[in-house]
Amino acid sequence: MTLTHFVTKNAFRNKRRSLLTVGSITFSLLLLTLMMTIWRSFYLDKGSEDSAQRLMTRHKVSLANFLPEFYRQRIRSIPGVTHVVPITWFGGKYKDDKAENFFAQFGTDPTEFFKVYTDYKIPPEQAAAWQHDRAGAIVDEHMAKKYGWKVGDKITLKGTIFPMNLELTIRGIYNPPTSTDTLYFDAKYVEESVRWFRGSAGLFASLADSPQSVGRVATTIDDAFRNSPQPTKTESEKAFLLGFISMLGNVKAFILFICGAVVFAILLVSANTMAMSIRERTREVAVLKTLGFPRKTILALFIGEGVTLALVGGLIGSLGATGLVGLVAKGGGFFAGLSVTPGTMGVALLVAGLVGFLSSFAPSYTASRLNIVEGLRHIG
Amino acid sequence: MSAVSEIQNAGNGAVGNRNIVVQARGVSKIFRRDAFEVTALDNVSIDIAAGEFVALMGPSGSGKTTLLNMIAAIDRPTSGQLLVLSEDIFLLNDEQTARWRNEHVGYIFQTFNLMPVLTAFENVELPLLLTNLTQQQRRDHVTTALRLVGLGDRMHHLPRQLSGGQEQRVAIARAIVTDPTLIIADEPTGDLDSHSATEVLEILKRLNENFQKTVVMVTHDPHAASYAHVVRHLEKGMLLPIGG
Numbered sequence: 001m002t003l004t005h006f007v008t009k010n011a012f013r014n015k016r017r018s019l020l021t022v023g024s025i026t027f028s029l030l031l032l033t034l035m036m037t038i039w040r041s042f043y044l045d046k047g048s049e050d051s052a053q054r055l056m057t058r059h060k061v062s063l064a065n066f067l068p069e070f071y072r073q074r075i076r077s078i079p080g081v082t083h084v085v086p087i088t089w090f091g092g093k094y095k096d097d098k099a100e101n102f103f104a105q106f107g108t109d110p111t112e113f114f115k116v117y118t119d120y121k122i123p124p125e126q127a128a129a130w131q132h133d134r135a136g137a138i139v140d141e142h143m144a145k146k147y148g149w150k151v152g153d154k155i156t157l158k159g160t161i162f163p164m165n166l167e168l169t170i171r172g173i174y175n176p177p178t179s180t181d182t183l184y185f186d187a188k189y190v191e192e193s194v195r196w197f198r199g200s201a202g203l204f205a206s207l208a209d210s211p212q213s214v215g216r217v218a219t220t221i222d223d224a225f226r227n228s229p230q231p232t233k234t235e236s237e238k239a240f241l242l243g244f245i246s247m248l249g250n251v252k253a254f255i256l257f258i259c260g261a262v263v264f265a266i267l268l269v270s271a272n273t274m275a276m277s278i279r280e281r282t283r284e285v286a287v288l289k290t291l292g293f294p295r296k297t298i299l300a301l302f303i304g305e306g307v308t309l310a311l312v313g314g315l316i317g318s319l320g321a322t323g324l325v326g327l328v329a330k331g332g333g334f335f336a337g338l339s340v341t342p343g344t345m346g347v348a349l350l351v352a353g354l355v356g357f358l359s360s361f362a363p364s365y366t367a368s369r370l371n372i373v374e375g376l377r378h379i380g
Numbered sequence: 381m382s383a384v385s386e387i388q389n390a391g392n393g394a395v396g397n398r399n400i401v402v403q404a405r406g407v408s409k410i411f412r413r414d415a416f417e418v419t420a421l422d423n424v425s426i427d428i429a430a431g432e433f434v435a436l437m438g439p440s441g442s443g444k445t446t447l448l449n450m451i452a453a454i455d456r457p458t459s460g461q462l463l464v465l466s467e468d469i470f471l472l473n474d475e476q477t478a479r480w481r482n483e484h485v486g487y488i489f490q491t492f493n494l495m496p497v498l499t500a501f502e503n504v505e506l507p508l509l510l511t512n513l514t515q516q517q518r519r520d521h522v523t524t525a526l527r528l529v530g531l532g533d534r535m536h537h538l539p540r541q542l543s544g545g546q547e548q549r550v551a552i553a554r555a556i557v558t559d560p561t562l563i564i565a566d567e568p569t570g571d572l573d574s575h576s577a578t579e580v581l582e583i584l585k586r587l588n589e590n591f592q593k594t595v596v597m598v599t600h601d602p603h604a605a606s607y608a609h610v611v612r613h614l615e616k617g618m619l620l621p622i623g624g
Binding site: 001002003009010287288289290291292293294295297 | 449452454455474475478479480481482483487489493495496497498501502505506507509510554558
């Protein structure tokens with residue numbers, strides 16, 4: 001036997017209580033790992049290299065305002081910009097209003113699209129087929145699997161913003177770095193049918209020549225249209241996507257609040273368990289001290305118990321979160337590409353260990369200072 | 381003048397040149413509870429020689445266990461001087477006292493006080509975890525101690541799987557596994573039937589006679605006291621003269 005073995009045996013001596021404690025820590029750490037993963041994905045991930053070079057230019061007032069099509073040429077002429085494509089939200093209805101049939105649909109320019117979205121992979125013959133069919137569309141791999149689509153299939157999107165229906169033929173299936181659940185079609189299809197949309201675009205996606213020039217290019221684009229009737233707001237693709245998240249409210253504060261509440265709750269649960277566990281073993285502490293166990297060892301033994309329970313809960317929780325995030329990410333959409341990194345797991349385990357330490361320190365310290373004679377008299 | 385020399389100078393003739401293990405001079409212990417003071421020990425002086433088997437008897441509250449606890453360095457006197465194994469143990473700090481107890485004292489409780497989650501083997505091994513012995517050396521020591529108390533075949537039983545007598549024998553094995561000089565037993569037969577009590581007393585006698593362990597035992601039981609060489613009586617915190 002070793003002292004570690006002794007700690008482990010004591011940590012799980014009361015199986016029901018240990019399981020309930022580990023269970024509550026597991027659930028809390030699962031939630032914490034999920035929140036940290038979302039935080040990392042939203043605010044820390046830089047995305048792919050190509051994504052870091054992409055800029056999104058929209059109307060300064062609102063995404064709902066269109067920009068003139070000629071802005072594309074002006075943006076293209078700005079030093080540091082290599083390619084520009086229009087991106088327009090169609091917002092059509094596929095089959096019905098059910099959530100599972102909702103996906104993003106954008107009108108764009110098929111001839112230049114893959115020059116801006118260089119990290120989207122598609123067989124060249126499929127890209128060419130799309131470029132030669134005004135009623136053609138491309139869909140991402142995850143979406144094609146989800147709806148059982150294959151090249152050549154026809155789908156109809158009923159217009160809700162634009163007074164028209166799109167009769168599209170799937171010409172290609174592309175593979176983005178992370179699933180986007182997005183359909184792209186030729187924007188000219190809409191322009192030809194909807195008179196008021198002609199010469200307009202929802203926004204422009206452009207590719208800078210290097211990640212370093214992104215900031216300068218964004219400023220130059222916005223400066224170019226500052227005094228025009230349609231001023232622009234240009235930002236990196238990541239910042240643009242974060243703009244959607246901020247529409248939900250103060251997501252950062254929300255995540256921080258949940259994380260704080262979770263940690264505080266498990267701290268209380270764990271502290272209560274450890275206090276109960278140590279108090280009911282007051283006599284055993286006195287016996288250990290009688291056998292010659294010094295204060296430091298007693299302190300380490302009990303803190304070890306708290307940390308062991310918390311780490312077991314933390315490990316199960318973060319592994320559970322890994323599985324859950326995998327499932328959510330498989331569903332695609334906003335959470336596509338989400339994954340629990342070893343770093344996030346490490347932080348979750350560190351939090352668990354810290355919770356174990358903090359929750360057990362006070363009762364362990366009291367136990368280590370126990371007067372042997374009083375401890376031996378303890379009944380309980 | 382140090383406590384050691386003071387006590388040695390004041391040593392009484394009764395113990396002569398014998399190797400003294402415990403020397404107490406004018407030891408008192410006063411417990412303070414709220415506004416009340418309770419004198420548990422009142423000016424107690426006693427010498428216990430190496431290899432002696434001493435029984436401390438007396439009614440409840442007479443101070444037997446208090447004296448025992450002081451000899452085992454788990455309680456401190458309010459006044460007086462106490463040398464155990466020629467060491468003024470109350471000059472040691474907490475860590476040193478713990479180490480000293482681990483090395484020199486084997487304590488046997490009335491209620492066994494085994495760790496319920498550990499097997500007999502692991503309970504006995506517990507004090508050895510604080511030593512520098514290797515795992516193999518620890519295993520050898522534990523096996524020897526358990527065989528000595530006749531529990532070689534119960535090593536991997538949990539305390540709840542043992543009878544009271546067997547539990548107390550495990551506790552004795554735990555007390556002797558570090559090979560201490562002094563065995564302190566606080567009513568070791570108090571929770572046992574007469575058969576088990578006799579077994580435990582026989583073991584203590586064997587440890588005293590065959591292994592020259594000094595045994596200090598608190599008991600209410602005259603039968604248990606009959607195993608001792610010396611029986612000392614305490615009453616109201618005072619040690620009565622031998623034969624008094």
